[in-house]
Amino acid sequence: xxxxxxxxSGPMGAGKTQAIASLSDIDVVSTEVLNTDLDxxxxxxxxxxxxxxxxxxxxxxxIGLYGTPGQERFSFIWPILSQGALGVIILxxxxxxxxxxxxxxxxxxxxxxYQGRIIVGVSQVDRLPERPFEIYRNWLxxxxxxxxxxxxxxxxxxxxxxxxxxIITALEQG
Amino acid sequence: xxxxxESQSNRVKPAEAYLVAAKEVLHELIHATSGIDxxxxxxxxxxxxSSIFQKDYxxxxxxxxxxxILALVQALTNEAQLxxxxxxxxxxxxxxxxxSAVPNNHQPMIAIVVTKQQVLLGQIMHGxxxxxNHLVELDQQYHSK
Numbered sequence: 001x002x003x004x005x006x007x008x009s010g011p012m013g014a015g016k017t018q019a020i021a022s023l024s025d026i027d028v029v030s031t032e033v034l035n036t037d038l039d040x041x042x043x044x045x046x047x048x049x050x051x052x053x054x055x056x057x058x059x060x061x062x063i064g065l066y067g068t069p070g071q072e073r074f075s076f077i078w079p080i081l082s083q084g085a086l087g088v089i090i091l092x093x094x095x096x097x098x099x100x101x102x103x104x105x106x107x108x109x110x111x112x113x114y115q116g117r118i119i120v121g122v123s124q125v126d127r128l129p130e131r132p133f134e135i136y137r138n139w140l141x142x143x144x145x146x147x148x149x150x151x152x153x154x155x156x157x158x159x160x161x162x163x164x165x166x167i168i169t170a171l172e173q174g
Numbered sequence: 175x176x177x178x179x180e181s182q183s184n185r186v187k188p189a190e191a192y193l194v195a196a197k198e199v200l201h202e203l204i205h206a207t208s209g210i211d212x213x214x215x216x217x218x219x220x221x222x223x224s225s226i227f228q229k230d231y232x233x234x235x236x237x238x239x240x241x242x243i244l245a246l247v248q249a250l251t252n253e254a255q256l257x258x259x260x261x262x263x264x265x266x267x268x269x270x271x272x273x274s275a276v277p278n279n280h281q282p283m284i285a286i287v288v289t290k291q292q293v294l295l296g297q298i299m300h301g302x303x304x305x306x307n308h309l310v311e312l313d314q315q316y317h318s319k
Contacts, residue, residue, distance in 0.1 A: 029253060031245035033218035034282055036186035046219050049246040073220055073238040 005064045006164055007082050008051075009110070010091035011102045012070035013041040015123045015154040017051050019091060020065045023160045024053025031069075040071065048074060050081055055164065063164065079113040087117035087167030091154070092136075095127035100139050107145065117170050120149040121163045188223055188281055192316040199308045200226050207301035209293035211269065214286040215276070215309070216241055223283060231288070240286045244273045261302070263295070272298060276306050278313030285309070 008016040021028050031049030035041065051067030066081050068074070082088060090106050092099045103120065110118060122136060136149050148166050152159040188196070200213050204226055212227040216237035225233045244262060251259035261274035269291050276283040285306060289298060 029249050031242070031249050033241070033245060034186075036217050036219055036221060036281070038184035038186060042184075048219055049242045049249065069242070071220075073234065074242060076235075076239060077242060 004061065005066060005085045006167060007066045007068065007085045007088045008091060009068040009078060009082075009088060010070060010106060011093065011096065012037075012046060013043055013096070014070065014091035014093040014102075016067040016070065016091055017047055019089075019121070019123075019152075019154040019160045019163075020051045020053040020067045022154060022157045023055055023164070024065055025056045025062075026054045028053040037071070046071065050077065055161075075109065078109070082110070082114040085114070085116060086171060087119065088114055089119055089121055089163050089167070091121045091123055091152075094122050094125045094131060094133075094151070099131075100135050103136060103139065104143075107147075117167050118147060119163060119166050119170070120147055121152040121154075121160075122149065123152055123154050125151040126153075186217075186281065189316045192312055193224060195312045195316070196224050196309060197226075199305050199312070200224060202308075203287070203301050203305045206304075207297055209290045209298070210287050210301075211290060212286075212288040214240070216284050216286070218245070218275075218282045218284055229288075236286060240273050241284055244275060244284050247273075248275075261299075267291070270295075270298075272302060274302050274306060276309050278310055278317070280313050280317035283309070283313075 008019055010016055017030060029052040031047055032045040033048050035043055035046040047067060047069045053065040055063045055065060057063065068078050068081050088110055092103050096102060125133065133151060140147060140149065150162060152163065154160060196215055200215065203213055204210050211229050212231050214225040214233055214236055215223040217223060218241055220238040220241035222233040222237040247262045248259045261272060264271040270289045270293060272287045274285045276285050285302060287298060287302060
């Protein structure tokens with residue numbers, strides 16, 4: 001069976017674990033533990049190793065879905081997980097304190113460790129609708145980055161599938 | 175000024191009394207067991223709680239990487255349909271590392287010991303188990319609401 005690989009990264013609370021759970025055709029392998037860093041995010045659990053799920057395309061092909069931990073102190077694992085990936089999906093939480101800064105930081109880090117395709121999914125847009133989506137497009141334009149970027153609801157499989165399909169399409173276009 | 179920032183933090187941290195008592199447990203472990211170059215106590219999400227190092231280790235990094243490794247190994251044992259992964263032993267050319275779960279009821283932690291290459295593993299494991307039992311009791315004593 002041909003095994004392909006896509007990585008989900010991004011800051012804590014952006015929804016990486018949830019995205020993989022929504023998309024995976026198998027029970028997701030997860031490494032969630034009690035979150036003590038309530039200043040960073042109030043959620044109960046946090047990923048400290050990786051998430052692993054699979055999207056089965058057809059009999060011969062499946063895509064491994066790898067989720068990274070979001071917190072900076074686990075950044076040692078990002079290059080390990082990204083190795084050989086078809087693409088990296090950076091998920092950003094629209095309702096975070098400074099999501100544009102989050103995007104800038106993650107792109108800067110992944111530029112150093114990964115040379116393949118990167119696309120961006122922005123989650124939780126409905127939690128702060130007064131903040132315009134243009135902030136991301138403006139930043140990408142100012143910084144000469146031509147990356148696909150979409151608002152997504154990570155609870156919906158089709159939204160997450162769109163991100164994966166975008167990577168595959170970008171690859172097919174060379 | 176520092177006190178002001180500390181009181182505004184929502185981080186879940188061990189009680190001061192727990193830290194003092196836990197340090198004693200780590201001291202006991204080092205003195206009762208030969209060959210240990212360092213012992214570290216960390217939260218399961220990778221924050222250093224307490225440590226005693228005979229060498230220059232980066233406690234923050236050891237805590238993060240160690241917690242990641244133990245969580246990954248626990249995921250592996252689940253996939254292998256085994257239960258209760260309690261510890262993992264890493265064998266390097268010039269030393270060993272043991273990472274163990276400290277199954278506190280309130281603030282779960284991990285313990286890491288770094289040892290010389292020539293150690294009696296059974297002795298290390300015995301010392302670790304004793305320390306872990308003690309730490310679990312301390313968590314019950316100082317972190318119950």
